[in-house]
Amino acid sequence: MPIDDYADLLIPIHAFLHCPTPIPWLSAAVQAPDLLLQDHANCELKAALTAHSLIRRYCLPREHRHRLPALSFYDGLEAVPDKDEVLGRRLTTEDERRVFDLLTPGPLLSKLVRLIQEELHHYAQVRELMAARGIPEHPLPAGRYAKGLLAAVRTHEPACLVDRLIVGAYIEARSCERFACLVPLVDEELGRFYLSLLRSEARHYQDYLSLAQSLSPTSIAPRVALFGALEAELISTPDPQLRFHSGVPLAP
Numbered sequence: 531m532p533i534d535d536y537a538d539l540l541i542p543i544h545a546f547l548h549c550p551t552p553i554p555w556l557s558a559a560v561q562a563p564d565l566l567l568q569d570h571a572n573c574e575l576k577a578a579l580t581a582h583s584l585i586r587r588y589c590l591p592r593e594h595r596h597r598l599p600a601l602s603f604y605d606g607l608e609a610v611p612d613k614d615e616v617l618g619r620r621l622t623t624e625d626e627r628r629v630f631d632l633l634t635p636g637p638l639l640s641k642l643v644r645l646i647q648e649e650l651h652h653y654a655q656v657r658e659l660m661a662a663r664g665i666p667e668h669p670l671p672a673g674r675y676a677k678g679l680l681a682a683v684r685t686h687e688p689a690c691l692v693d694r695l696i697v698g699a700y701i702e703a704r705s706c707e708r709f710a711c712l713v714p715l716v717d718e719e720l721g722r723f724y725l726s727l728l729r730s731e732a733r734h735y736q737d738y739l740s741l742a743q744s745l746s747p748t749s750i751a752p753r754v755a756l757f758g759a760l761e762a763e764l765i766s767t768p769d770p771q772l773r774f775h776s777g778v779p780l781a782p
Contacts, residue, residue: 577602577734703731764777
């Protein structure tokens with residue numbers, strides 16, 4: 531399916547982001563597909579871990595946060611809106627059943643569970659693609675992007691959670707925009723894979739944004755604008771590292 535078939539899906543993404551991906555980043559990215567895939571895998575895993583940490587912090591009583599099962603628990607868990615259906619199945623131990631009985635039901639929990647599952651699935655897909663191409667997995671230091679956005683997050687609640695959700699929305703929206711930009715520039719197999727991710731990335735951005743507004747007592751528009759400007763600065767200014775969400779590569 532050609533990228534033009536996703537034009538309507540990308541309209542709100544382009545309107546949300548304050549700048550497009552710079553051409554110099556695209557030029558550098560297509561010359562470093564192995565590095566980009568490794569960082570892509572890291573991003574998928576980090577996204578799942580971030581959602582997991584939000585569940586631990588905001589959906590469990592403080593005294594029980596240490597008991598939440600590991601990230602691998604979500605792989606295969608049926609994600610539907612009702613707590614009893616989402617969390618009453620496939621629990622391996624009685625202790626897990628007791629912990630999940632304590633989770634606070636609602637849109638935050640159900641959407642984060644679904645997001646974790648999809649991010650873990652994408653992580654596995656990227657690793658399979660890397661293995662098929664003979665790309666070894668190795669540690670890759672994180673870039674400045676996420677750290678730069680999180681530095682502006684407020685420290686009091688519920689503002690902290692609202693800001694973290696807005697940050698999540700920008701990360702997902704930028705991922706969607708960059709996948710779309712890369713589709714016509716990479717090989718056919720990789721292009722098909724990036725196309726397959728567009729709908730989920732677009733939905734993740736919308737889920738994060740709607741959750742942020744639902745949890746804020748006031749309009750989130752000023753915070754969205756603030757993070758949008760910061761995100762655009764990180765994307766459009768010189769960056770010493772090439773990463774999936776990095777800025778303009780420094781000249782060699």
